[in-house]
Amino acid sequence: MTFKAFALGLAVASVATLSMAKPMTYTIDPTHTATVFTWDHFGFSTPSGNFTDIQGKITVDNDKPEKSSVQVTIPLSSINTNVKVLDDHLLKADFFDAEKYPTITFKSTKVETRDKKNYKITGDLTIKGITKPVVLDAVLNKQAEHPMAKVPAIGFNATTSFDRSAFGVGAYVPNVGDKITVNITTEATVPAQK
Structure with missing residues (x-):
């Protein structure tokens, strides 16, 4: 067998291996994940807040991206606007009513991509017991072995x-803006085998 034929065979085998790759489920790393939300305050400023404890799974099927999925749970107790009085108020009944509804959840219902880099993820967002569809415009930053964790x-x-207001959190609209803009960054890893 010539080197050329060997190389060709190796390339075909590699492609075959990749095409049979199984979907992979990653666990979100809360220490490298941020969900920063912003709103308009009387037209004077655009404050922001973050949730510091994001929990969930991201399942990725590279061969069939439409079979990928995202499930996220956010404990409202992890809210942080850097203003303690505001954090406490947001947990009360006129906003999130965290005592009755302690979490926000997102569960994808559809994943679309044209280039396996830019994704449109449609899913059900549940806040205060109300579920509505939302769309995430997502960009894949990197998919590889983690250099430190080796997973x-x-x-x-x-x-x-x-x-x-569509989720029952409409206090002070329109003076305090109704539209919430959310910017998310996340890292997730496959747990190491024990």
């Missing part, structure tokens, strides 16, 4: 926006 890792950035 498969993936990272995305994503954006979305929605009217908070």
Whole structure:
């Protein structure tokens, strides 16, 4: 067998191996994930807040991206606007009513991509017991072995926006803006085998 034939065979085998790759489920790393939300405040400023505890799974099927999925749970207790009085108020009944509805959830229903780099992820967002569809515009940053953890890792950035009043969180609209813009960055890894 010539070197050329060997190389060709190796390339075909590599492609075959890649095409049979199984979907991979990654666990979101809260320490490298941020969900920053912003709103208009009386037209004077655009404050922001973040949730510091993002939990969930990202399942990626590279061969059939439409079979990929995202599931996220956000404990409202992790809210942080850098203003303690505001954090406490946002958890009360006129906003999130966290005692009755302690989490926000997102569950994808459709994943679309044309280039396996830019994704449109449609899903059900549930806030305060109300579920509405939202669309995340997501960009794949990197999918590779994590250089420190030595496990498969993936990272995305994503954006979305929605009217908070649609989820029963409409206090002080329109003086305090109804539209919430969300910027997300996340890293997720496949847990190491024990």
